[in-house]
Amino acid sequence: MVLGNLLIILTVTFDSHLHAPMYFFLSNLSFVDICFTSTMVPKMLLNIYTQHKGISYTECLTQVYFITIFTGMDNFLLTIMAYDHFVAICHPLKYIVIMNPRLCCLLVLISWFIMFWNALLHLLLVMHLTFPRGTKIPRFVCELPPLLKVASSDTRINNVVLYITVALLGMFPVTSILFSYSEIFSTVMRMSSRERNYKAFSTCGSHLCMISLFYGTGIGVYLSSALTHSSQGNTVSSVMYTVVTPMLNPFIYSLRNKDMKGAMGRLLSREGCCL
Template sequence: MYLITVLGNLLIILTISSDSHLHTPMYFFLSNLSFVDICFVSTTVPKMLVNIQTHSRDISYRRCLTQVYFFMILSGMDSFLLTVMAYDWFVAICHPLHYTVIMSPCLCVLLVLMSWFIMFWNTLLHILLMLQLTFSMGTEISLFFCDLSQVLKVAQSDTLINNIILYVMTAVLGVFPVTGILYSYSQIVSSLLRMSSTASKYKAFSTCGSHLCVVSLFYGTGLGVYLSSAVTHSSQRNSIASVMYTVVTPMLNPFIYTLRNKDVKGILRKLLNRVSSCL
């Protein structure tokens, strides 16, 4: 599953970068999402595979902090990129005549850089606060990777400030993307209902269908992880939910975008034929 995830997302990046027809805002954000998914799955799965091979579940304090750091940044980037992609669809469908002016290359790059900047400083704040905590030897967490909320639960010192900052920042950085996505799709649906042509409605809806599937998968599995850890103390259920969120979702993203996208499928087919002819 890890190899499929990495190869699938690498193939999307290679396909988009190899064809000038795909050098548009939509595919620019998609290539960034594929890059983030590769890094996201590489944050947790390799360590899990080592644990399975060596029959050891140990992780050092520094590696745990590092895993928390990158996991938070990359999961946040996934959320921000899905929000930006929803905005891109909103402009393309609701304001098609102004699309090239609004979604300029400078704005696209700025949106991605702002997302990285926000998540970098947000995560750095949590890590600096975590450095003030103390932990006992042999501390265990219920997930197969170091998640901030799980690590705070097993700290020996007071975590009131950490939890307050965690809940506030999660609320702010969680509500903003979800609100943006819901607003964008409400405007898209409103525009689709005003269209007189059934063919135009179907074409417009099919173009954002892949993104809607990925959004549902990402937020559905993410919500499942935190609900399962809050409602039940079963480590098996928590592990299943976390595997769905950290492994299955990044693996399915390339399939969702390629199977529902004629442009990507066509260029991908040409690319594979070119490679096979060279071999």
């Protein structure tokens, strides 16, 4: 999982053919997914090994903070990648000018800045809550919504802030993605060349798979939490969202991309020669 995402980052970094906005955002997505899984998997494996499901208060808050950041970064990066496809397909002559390195870096930095302060706000609000001794969360990781449900103190302010931030940071990316792809499909339908149509749909198809996987598993987690109290069902949905999705996201994109597969082959063959 970590090695696969790390391979994507190294491939994009060292292959000059991949020094383009699309692969820059993909390498950032791989980095975020490495951080995302590293926040939860080590503790999960330790609990499995020791047969102990407990987690300290500090560890729980740490998980809440970083999960909030990395989930939001996944969301923003998928949105930025949709915009990148929109510019590439709908405004190809202006692509180099619009998607310049400065703008690409700025979009990523702004996303980190927003999610850092958003996560910090939620963390500070949670630190003012009290929890009964021996509190159990029906997940193998600490996430904000389940944590608020088991608090013994008043969580109205926390819930209001959570709903507002989810609405703002959720609706904007979803709306942007829908707008980008509506424009993309409209442009592709007007293309006369079948080869150009196939290339556009091939590139967008990989990204749409990533979006479906991210939002589909995310919605599944919260629906399973709301509709069922089965710990097994919650665990399965949480594993899909927090482990399987970050592992598959970059691979869906890279394995369907000839340039990425070729660059990986060159990198691995170069490393083999060095050895």
